[in-house]
Amino acid sequence: MREQPISVLAQIGTTLLSSNKVLALLRQTPFHQPLSLRELREAAYLGHLPWSARLPDHVFEHSWQLLAQQAANRDRACLLINALQAMSNEFLEHRHGALYVKQQKFGAWQQSVVSRISGLPLLAAAKASVLPAIEMRTQWPWEPPQSWASKNLPVVSPYDPFVEDYLGREGLHETHMHLNGSTHAENCWLRALRTPKQETKDFSLKWNSLSASDAAAVRELARSIDPNLSPAELHRQLVAASRLRKWLVAAATGTLSAEVKLPHDLTELMDDESLQKEVPEPVPAQLQLSANSSAADELYWIQHFLRRSMNYSSVALDRMFHTYLVLQNQYYRLLVQSEEQFGFDQFQKFTYNQLREPAEEDYLPRFWAMHGKASNVSRTTYLEGRLSPKNTLRKNHKLLKAVLGGYWCYLNNQDPQGRGVNPSPGKLGELLERLEEHFRKTSPLDRSHHRLALVVHFIKKSWTPGRKAGPYRFYKQRLELELTTNVLLECLARWPRLRSWIRGIDAAANELHAPPEIFSSCYRVCQRAGLTHRTYHAGEDFAHLLSGLRTIYDALELLDLRDGDRIGHGTAMGISPKLWLERMPGQLVIKKGEWMLDLLAAWRLLRTIPSAAVAAARVADDLTKCAGEVFRREMSCTSLEAVMELRHLNIRFVQAALETDWSPGITPLSDLWQSEAQRVMDAKRSRPQHLKLLWEWLSDRDLWERSETLQSVDAAYFDEATYLHLQQALMREVAHRNVIIETLPSSNVRISQYNSFSEHHSLRWMRAPGFVQEGDPEIMVSLGSDDPGIFAGDLNGEFYQLYGALRNHGLNDRAALALLAPINERGRAYRFHDPLLG
Ligand SMILES: [Zn+2]
Incomplete structure (x- = not known):
């Protein structure tokens, strides 16, 4: 097995999905017109340039031509749908009825794809390509998946039976994760679409506090994504995206009437004042934006949209879909550190911009995210969450009540949206007593919920x-x-x-x-x-x-x-x-x-x-x-x-x-x-x-x-x-x-001088052949995910990245796991947890 880097075609794909130059073109062309191929090529070329600084132009050109040729062969005006399909073929695979990232491509997926764009449309493209005809006919009622993480967690990883067997028995031990910074951008996006003013209020306040150096850092970050980005512009983009979503969902679910007049262009949709046309409300209520909206809903309508688009393509709808995705990724890039943003200074800009804050007031969703997709057992066994202490008793009290209240709700299997039915105890003292009671009754071997410190x-x-x-x-x-x-x-x-x-x-x-x-x-x-x-x-x-x-x-x-x-x-x-x-x-x-x-x-x-x-x-x-x-x-x-x-x-x-x-x-x-x-x-x-x-x-x-x-x-x-x-x-x-x-592999690869996970120093510390240096003493190492939201990953992915790096280096599964398991298990042995919790 060898690690495979991202293809140029997929690089072009991520550029088409996230570049501000592409957005400018989308904005100036009315929806009913196809984008000019010449202009799109130029925007993609310029957006791709930082990646290809050391490559001759023909490398870009040939991949571009291939993409255009494939679209032409399928008689399609929109390159995007083809690019999505090509990328999903490159990175994703179906195993036993579920979608995974190919192990050899997982490093590139993390580094080059989801550091720039949301992976959801690629997952949707992979699902659309195998969607059985029967599912298309029986549209509703649709049963969404049950556990919180399977509905809301937008993260995918590879699948290896040997690793799954090990993690199924042992679980993961998280020794270093900041609780704030761990919410995924896709979850924040749905909130931002629903209440754009509320979600961007703190961002706007931060932006305008002219004196603070972190305000300057936020402006730098935003302008590196798009020179024209500002809080007002971001708000307009969110308003437009939320309207686009309604049209697109209607098209995806076949409830858009043939006579309907589609919006003229993006600017029209960004205009806050005039709701010029009747925007159709999605017929299945599940797909209307609400506090319950989840990544699974997004995945669902996007895959149906793609399926329809493959059969009867409409220039205007494809163009609107493309615009929606680019707007989403503009926002995404404010929340996720991308491959070309090196160093801690760049990382820190993401912690300043306040766009995660509204979502992170509630800690319960994060506890479910760390729990993982299985409902009866937590993927994480021991979880250490980090928090910054406050300078007044009142603020500490508020923070700890929120965190531990969230944890109590998690232990009681509450759904984040269904809260209020059985709220956590109102007083911190009482809450602490109830938590203690809970663990006095719980077996130390019980893995139905992760243990918090x-x-x-x-x-x-x-x-x-x-x-x-x-x-x-x-x-x-x-x-x-x-x-x-x-x-x-x-x-x-x-x-x-x-x-x-x-x-x-x-x-x-x-x-x-x-x-x-x-x-x-x-x-x-x-x-x-x-x-x-x-x-x-x-x-x-x-x-x-x-x-x-x-x-x-x-x-x-x-x-x-x-x-x-x-x-x-x-x-x-x-x-x-x-x-x-x-x-x-x-x-x-x-x-x-x-x-x-x-x-x-x-x-x-x-x-x-x-x-x-x-x-x-x-x-x-x-x-x-x-x-x-x-x-x-x-x-x-x-x-x-x-x-x-x-x-x-x-x-x-x-x-x-x-x-x-x-x-x-x-x-x-x-x-x-x-x-x-x-x-x-x-x-x-x-x-x-x-x-x-x-x-x-x-x-x-x-x-x-x-x-x-x-x-x-x-x-x-x-x-x-x-x-x-x-x-x-x-x-x-x-x-x-x-x-x-x-x-903390992903964090280091993003913050330090690495190009890929196969260069990460933990391989040396694990004493992997080819990495350990003569004279290296043995040291103890544990595993953590740092800021899974900002790095668009999770601890499971960190484990698979290191496993993949070892496998790609030629180790067999047993040898790779033999080196990696002790790192995970150090986290258990040297956990900071109270023995009361087991
Ligand atoms: Zn840290």
Whole structure:
């Protein structure tokens, strides 16, 4: 088996379905006219250009001609229907009466197709091609599928009996998923069609808050999809799409009368004021837009539309259908990170735009999505959901009630739309009691519902030196973190049963913005308060490979991660240095202060490798020079090491201890914070010089300026072999500490420098032949899906992606599963869950 990339024809297909240039053409041509082939070709060519930057034009041209020829052979004016059929043939297959993605194509499906367009029309095309004539005759009543996920989950995966058998017995163990960011774009789309104003209100507010940098990021994202996109334009598009849907459903279900006058063009439908023509309401009530509308309904009418279109094609209806799909994908691209959007900065834009927020107020649908399509057993066994804690008790209360209330409804088999029949208990205390009661009665082996644990993640925010920087580095954020920690602990004190659910802490968001040490004090305080499971996002996206390694190393040491604690991602410790060097520019620009810390980490790691003495000596030279420039004094590597070792201290107390004759006894402190103050006093007593230098690093404005100076450094500062040695030294530290790495394939492939899943570093960590490097120590790894909505996937798909990568590399099913199963099972063994839940 070999992995197969997407064909050029399918690339053209996704362009026809999602490019703003195609939309412009659709807009300017009245529906009753076929699109000019010449103009469509140009729009497709321009839309396809970023993909074909390294290919001669004839590659595009020949595939285009093939598509046009196929349409002409079938005497069809609309290329789109052909493109849909060709794509569904390329990617999908029927097995035992159900639709799956071909295993060899699953990487390309995830990377190149559903990262750009909704997969629903392709599923519909596959279904339409085998639709038995009998089903066409007996249109209604139609029995929709029963479980929530089979109605609403738009995700498809491959099918392998060996994997299915394993997962059927073991289930999946999710160790890293953000609850917000996990709703699929198709579900949001149906809501947006029904109530466009409501669904885009927050997006519009965000867009117009001119001062915020995340507002600029949202505008950047929207304009990269379509230069003309704005909240007003998006609203008009949704209004038009919702009207188009009515016509199309009527056509699909054969209830459109032959004499009806179809709309003239898209602009007419976008006009909010005039409902110029009677738009037909779908006759089967099931297909009218409502709170119950589901992906299955979409699939149903689209497959019937396609079937009809194959038999009696109508230019206007085909054109309207094409327009509907392009509008949907414009919206889709605001919610799903596409293949060409690399890096965490791009990812973060999707978390800012607020388009998922209205759907994500209710947590129940997500619990059903994680449950999967079978009704009697959950595909996920253990689920860890991450949430960002709030800064007031009231907000935490509201959030936790929503999450746990959703979970209670899930345990009671409630349907998201049928709620209110048996609502969750109104008071948080009562809800917690009922949840506890439930699990006291449930067998630990019961897999009818997944088991939940919550991990709260603090947010990394940026800090810039300047007038508002405060008296020391990350001043404001450190204060906010203390507040958030106190509020969280107060919450646990107020509702002690919450401890069965809030099981761990984490810090997430852009790691280029904030380093691990600012969380140290809060991590310790949480641990003292009984939140003993810890994890931290590190080495996910980095300015330089050395910076990524340093962040992981710092997280291990400064947060004192050990014995079942975890690191999220850790890409820098796994990515092939050769691949990283090939894909990054030769020179990278980095702040002097950051580079100094990177070199310090490298020097410390190299000292653990006996054969690396020469490299260590070279780094020591560069490090003393760099530290000398930053501190404006002579600084040996060992003293810099001793100073930076103290970064984990609570800096508010460091300031108090150094600037006044403060002692912890003067200020009344809770026991939890008392020992933080004591640590500072101990350091002041035993290492006054180091503490003073640390304070200089933290608070001296001239030093800030020097450390912020940008400089260009070589990506190949070390050769490949030395980078490998550094990764291995860090892996030994991870192994020594018994820390588990949560690996998140889709997220990494989208955020890091990978082109495909077969390059993913977890294959190396699994010690797969051909990927493991000589000298790699064994480390423990678990599996997670991160933000399944933004990556248009799910944990099941993550498992199949890695399985596929191993199979495509030549391993047989047993060998592939033998490497992969331990990763899934680590998640079970090292879960953060309360033992009460089993
Ligand atoms: Zn994450």
